[in-house]
Amino acid sequence: MTFRIGIVGAGFLTRRALLPAIAAADDLRLVAVLDSDEAALRAVAAEVPGVWSGTDVRDFLRTPLDGVHVATPNRRHAEYACRALARGVPTLVEKPLADTVAGGQWILRAAMASGAPAMIGYMSRYNAYNRAVVELVRSGRLGAPRSIAACHLGHRQGDWRNRRAESGLGCLGDLAIYPLLTAADVFDAAPTACRATGYPAGDREQTEIFVEATVWFGDERRLQVESSFTEPPETGVSRYTVVCERGLLVVRNSWAMDSGGSVLVCDERGRRWLRPEPVDPYLAQYRAFAASAAGQPVPVEVGVARGLRDLRVLHALERSVANGGVRLALTGGQNP
Amino acid sequence: MTFRIGIVGAGFLTRRALLPAIAAADDLRLVAVLDSDEAALRAVAAEVPGVWSGTDVRDFLRTPLDGVHVATPNRRHAEYACRALARGVPTLVEKPLADTVAGGQWILRAAMASGAPAMIGYMSRYNAYNRAVVELVRSGRLGAPRSIAACHLGHRQGDWRNRRAESGLGCLGDLAIYPLLTAADVFDAAPTACRATGYPAGDREQTEIFVEATVWFGDERRLQVESSFTEPPETGVSRYTVVCERGLLVVRNSWAMDSGGSVLVCDERGRRWLRPEPVDPYLAQYRAFAASAAGQPVPVEVGVARGLRDLRVLHALERSVANGGVRLALTGGQNP
The missing domain is CATH 3.30.360.10 (Dihydrodipicolinate Reductase; domain 2)
Structure with missing residues (x-):
């Protein structure tokens, strides 16, 4: 079964590390990418034929997704992670968990309220x-x-x-x-x-x-x-x-x-x-993320509570x- | 006037750094090198035509020298520095001053008893x-x-x-x-x-x-x-x-x-x-050494008392x- 990933953020990390990791795996697929930068979106779309790319978060979250990876500047982590978790979508948040401790607390609360697993991107x-x-x-x-x-x-x-x-x-x-x-x-x-x-x-x-x-x-x-x-x-x-x-x-x-x-x-x-x-750390991370989305418990060392402690x-x-x-x-x- | 240098130790430091520094200066000349390793001596002699090279410290010190540079393993610093200073020859000792604090104290006492300047090789x-x-x-x-x-x-x-x-x-x-x-x-x-x-x-x-x-x-x-x-x-x-x-x-x-x-x-x-x-730090060091041998005071930061403190x-x-x-x-x- 293919694990369908949506990425928020089309910047350096996504293009340098995330796209190659997904491309290397038959069971992973990038289906949507969200960013406010149109040029960055075009660069991703050129590499991943058929991917949904756009600037509207509601359209992004309406795409059928098995997991969302929040790979934006730290300031935006809480906003996107909380939206995805509120919709019950498994969510992987880049490190650090957020820019502020308050932002990290919002994510932890959203994760506890959500039925979906939440994980921090400690690659x-x-x-x-x-x-x-x-x-x-x-x-x-x-x-x-x-x-x-x-x-x-x-x-x-x-x-x-x-x-x-x-x-x-x-x-x-x-x-x-x-x-x-x-x-x-x-x-x-x-x-x-x-x-x-x-x-x-x-x-x-x-x-x-x-x-x-x-x-x-x-x-x-x-x-x-x-x-x-x-x-x-x-x-x-x-x-x-x-x-x-x-x-x-x-x-x-x-x-x-x-x-x-x-x-x-x-x-x-x-x-x-x-x-x-x-091993490719980003590919290994996606496999762990997919396993949690499939029902395995999120390992404590990559849980959002740990992410908040570190923050x-x-x-x-x-x-x-x-x-x-x-x-x-x-x-x-x-x-x- | 040419400053005539004798080096104790024909190892890596001498061949890699000291010989090139001396060769680059018209007013410096390597006149003698002492070591127990015959192969190392031959390597130096091949690079410096006319240099005295040998294994006997008394013969080495009988060569007319304006300064001795002790560039041996730390264990031998005190022995050679004290011998040179006892003969009134200006002496430059590689860092650290000695292997033991006692060895450093011997050098300091020899320097105080000698009329010749003593300096530590803080290149x-x-x-x-x-x-x-x-x-x-x-x-x-x-x-x-x-x-x-x-x-x-x-x-x-x-x-x-x-x-x-x-x-x-x-x-x-x-x-x-x-x-x-x-x-x-x-x-x-x-x-x-x-x-x-x-x-x-x-x-x-x-x-x-x-x-x-x-x-x-x-x-x-x-x-x-x-x-x-x-x-x-x-x-x-x-x-x-x-x-x-x-x-x-x-x-x-x-x-x-x-x-x-x-x-x-x-x-x-x-x-x-x-x-x-x-600047070549070894060449600059030899110029400072020659200046002290010519009568200028040894700067406190390269004096043997400082070397002993650091030791x-x-x-x-x-x-x-x-x-x-x-x-x-x-x-x-x-x-x-």
């Missing part, structure tokens, strides 16, 4: 290298994980991710969120406190373009992360190191949009590479930046 | 991009510097830098030292406390191959640094970001052995590149690693 969880890291750490062979040092640095200039009104979170929501998700997976724990410095801090129009942050997962474990929009174009750094009691893991590129990556394991036996079979952490980091790097406890409302 | 201080960063920060145009996030990651496997007996400090002494020097320059302050986690911790034979550390320069300023020997060969990451009150600087490759680098400035006026004239910080980081990441105050004996 990096499907990357084979990240999965291999989590599996190795949980096996206990390297001892308990103690700290993670991560860099996720990219180039953004002049697009919506830089503007507070559309993004809400700048590089925190666009890039730093990946190390946060990875740390929660690796530590198998919820964040308990955080602090951050960034630039510019507290600007009303422009979001942070550089952030350096610490997130604690209990007293014993911490993530140290640097994230930025200030790299030169075409370069970028995407890496993390997990320090365990008896070894370490050096991971590169596993948050990238492609299925690339590498994992080097260093322990008392020496150094060796993990070589899992790569609260990102906003706490933003508050820390605006308040000179003060350490903030993350208590209550942080689960699951 | 990164001569890099034009690092200098441009310090100049811009000290101008005050970006406000006070608050934090530095740095990565200096490389590949080392099976060479002396991995062995505690020869290196003493692993990636701390080989790579993490550069961000430490940069932070002291940028903050214009001495380190006051530090903590670190690393792997392997407390191994008697192998040095740390991964370290993640925080160094405080007073209560308000901190360096966060990740350093490793675990990168794949031929890659490596060398970068730092300086966060000031009203802007940030993103610096790449300015600790590399060549004269490369880049500096991106981000502030309320937008983004722009600093484009200083590149104490590296060993404090090593103690923190061995003690589960405990924060250690750096008090007394830390100046200049």
Whole structure:
């Protein structure tokens, strides 16, 4: 049976990653795309013959859809996710869940009120290298994980991710969120406190373009992360190191949009590479989405409640930046 | 007048960086090279016709020399530096000053007892991009510097830098030292406390191959640094970001052995590149060394007392690693 997908947003993510993932699978089909940008719609329609494309959300939602993927700027996530869920359509929302915590709460309420499953687009969880890291750490062979040092640095200039009104979170929501998700997976724990410095801090129009942050997962474990929009174009750094009691893991590129990556394991036996079979993370995500639409429970780590928890952490980091790097406890409302 | 240089150590640094720097300058000449490795000596002699090369330190020191450059594994720095200084020969010691604090103290005592100047080989201080960063920060145009996030990651496997007996400090002494020097320059302050986690911790034979550390320069300023020997060969990451009150600087490759680098400035006026004239850091270092040998005072930031201070910080980081990441105050004996 073919799973019919409607995408809200015909931007970079859709054209670069979502269309190829759908095209690669016989059992997935893009049937509708909604955007206010006519040129972007034409670009998608040229690639996907027969797709419905338009600017009217009511027409979009009248198309027979098995699932809606909200892939707009963060500011619009809540609006489209709530409309789709209100119609009972299974909904996948890009990360971060929303621009504001209030927006995330609306989505959670809509999901609870809807009979349809709702999921957050944490594509990096499907990357084979990240999965291999989590599996190795949980096996206990390297001892308990103690700290993670991560860099996720990219180039953004002049697009919506830089503007507070559309993004809400700048590089925190666009890039730093990946190390946060990875740390929660690796530590198998919820964040308990955080602090951050960034630039510019507290600007009303422009979001942070550089952030350096610490997130604690209990007293014993911490993530140290640097994230930025200030790299030169075409370069970028995407890496993390997990320090365990008896070894370490050096991971590169596993948050990238492609299925690339590498994992080097260093322990008392020496150094060796993990070589899992790569998978397209967006294709794997659509299969998980289709399974939930077909009745399987949404895994807690990609549920919207988890998305809201992570959104609260990102906003706490933003508050820390605006308040000179003060350490903030993350208590209550942080689960699951 | 030609400045006649004798180098102890015919290894990678000498052949890759020191010989080209000397060859590029009419007023510098390599007159002697000492090593226990005959093949390494032959490689140098083939490149520098007429150079004295041999394995006997007494013969080496009987060659007429205007300055000795100690470029051996860390374990041998004190021995050769003290011998040269005892003969009254101006001496340049590679960083870190020594493998142990005791070794560094011997060098400092020998320097104080000698009439000859002694200097530490902090080549990164001569890099034009690092200098441009310090100049811009000290101008005050970006406000006070608050934090530095740095990565200096490389590949080392099976060479002396991995062995505690020869290196003493692993990636701390080989790579993490550069961000430490940069932070002291940028903050214009001495380190006051530090903590670190690393792997392997407390191994008697192998040095740390991964370290993640925080160094405080007073209560308000901190360096966060990740350093490793675990990168794949031929890659490596060398970068730092300086966060000031009203802007940030993103610096790449300015600790590399060549004269490369880049500096991106981000502030309320937008983004722009600093484009200083590149210089060969090793050539600039030899010119500073020759000037000191000719009677100019050794700049405090490349004096052996400073080298000893930095060595104490590296060993404090090593103690923190061995003690589960405990924060250690750096008090007394830390100046200049």
